[in-house]
Amino acid sequence: MRSFKDYCLLFLKGIGMGSADVVPGVSGGTIAFITGIYEELLNSINSFDPEAFKLLFSFKLKEFWSKVNGSFLLPLVSGILLSAVSLAKIITFLLDKHPIQIWSFFFGLIIISSISVAKEITKWNFITALSCISGIVIAYVITVVTPSTTPNELWFVFISGAVAICAMILPGISGSFILLILGKYAYIMSALKNLDTAVIAVFGSGCIVGLFTFSRLIAWFLKKFHNYAIALLAGFMIGSLNKIWPWKKAELFRFNSNGEQEPIFERNLLPTDYMAETGQSPLIIQAILFMALGFMMVVIMEKIAFAIKKANEKKQS
Template sequence: MRGLKNFLILYFKGIAMGCADAVPGVSGGTIAFISGIYEVLVNSLRSFDRKAVRLLFQYDIKGFWNHVNGIFLLVLLSGIGTAILSLSRLILYCLKYYPEMLWAFFFGLVVASAIVVSKKIEQWNGPVIISGLLGILFGYYITVATPAETSATLWFVFISGMIAICAMILPGISGSFILVLLGMYEYVLSALKEFNLLVIIIFSSGAAIGILSFSHLLNWTLRRFHNITIAALTGIMVGSLNKVWPWKKVIETYTTHKGEIKPLIEQNILPTAYFDITGKEPYLIYAVALGIIGFAVVYYLEKMSPENSFKA
């Protein structure tokens, strides 16, 4: 019998995933990986298959619930939803007024995550190393890609949901950052804050189809090419560090649909030059401290969940 403690731990892991997914540049999949629930999550999502449909048509609700690991998904998704709906304002506030400290925390988190995930590679060889290097290049390319300017049509909202959700379950790739690249981040976040049901339903439908399809592919690669897949995911996390570097100068800006000026292209700079170039306080001591805290959080999560009690 699963105890209340396991449910609470899983719920808070969901909250951590939701917080990460709300920040462009940080992946909820990273949190899932380091907290020991990643493969269970992928297996659970993959369980929405023909057998699940057959059980539903046979009105075998209990069989369906057990087949898709319903308790696990319900508790985890409740945590993710809680974070996205209740903490998105706080995260946006920190991004606006204290970006250096927020990014520093996530920089430490991603560094530690890459180390922890790389330990899951059972054997290093040529293909594994190449996979890791390609992952680094891909992760870096994603961070330097220029955001698009798109119209917020419903069909594109649907497509954005499909693409972003796939990134959200990949360690190292942020679904939120993919939305930034697609030019849909603020539009979707505003829809959540304003409770625009039509946009939320369309986006969620795209996300549901995307994640159910992608989870089958991801599960297959983890089973058939485990070391190569883990190496690629590790590489993506290393490459994505370019995005979460705390000190940047703005090269080019763009104007949102609300008339606000936002950074479009940024360049990483040293904290010692940050004030002279931007006129902003680098908060170096606080940033270093938060980076160390982020690093420590990862190892605490890994230690807390050596083996997950929720099996798919």
């Protein structure tokens, strides 16, 4: 049984998870782990089995609610949604007005996050190293061949949701990072900002499907082949840095449904060439500071998680 205070705390933890989920490089699963609800979250997600849906379709709502731990999920998901919608407005504004600073912040987050993920590897061998290198190569190739703007059709939005949710529930892996790779990050943030119900509903449906299918497969793969899977994910994050490079120049454009011009392909530039190519300041000092801020954010979260883990181990002993 939970008190009103407990439900308020769950709501606040949901806000923390939602804030993390909209920032590439920070995982909502990490926040769940830090705040001590990760195991209950996974158990609640896994409770959506055939028996649960049988109860739902039989209109045994009370039994269904109890089965899926609804009193836990409702305040948590409410906090996640409120936070995601609120922060999306800030993110879209900053990406539009201060792109170099924000992409630098994301760049720093991804670098330190890849290192944090690699720390989870307990044993390095030839296959582990090969998995890491494969991840780097695969991610780099994807970022090179994937256009800056991918299809905005609802089928692709659905797939993006299904793939991204798998990362959102795993500590250390960011769902927003996956959206960046798929070229759908800015689009989904814009949909959240403008409360585009059609896009949000399709994306949410994809998340639900991914949650009950792919996420279980990924969780099994991580458990069965932990070191190889972690090495692959770490390599994937490193190889994707090409996509998040702060200094870019648009090469090809298209007009979206609103009649606005948006880039199809972008070319990375060195900061020293950025001024000559675009006529704009590369803001190198600011970029470095924002990269450092991204580093510090993940390091602080790691220290908090470590302190909580030690405290829990002390209580159990």
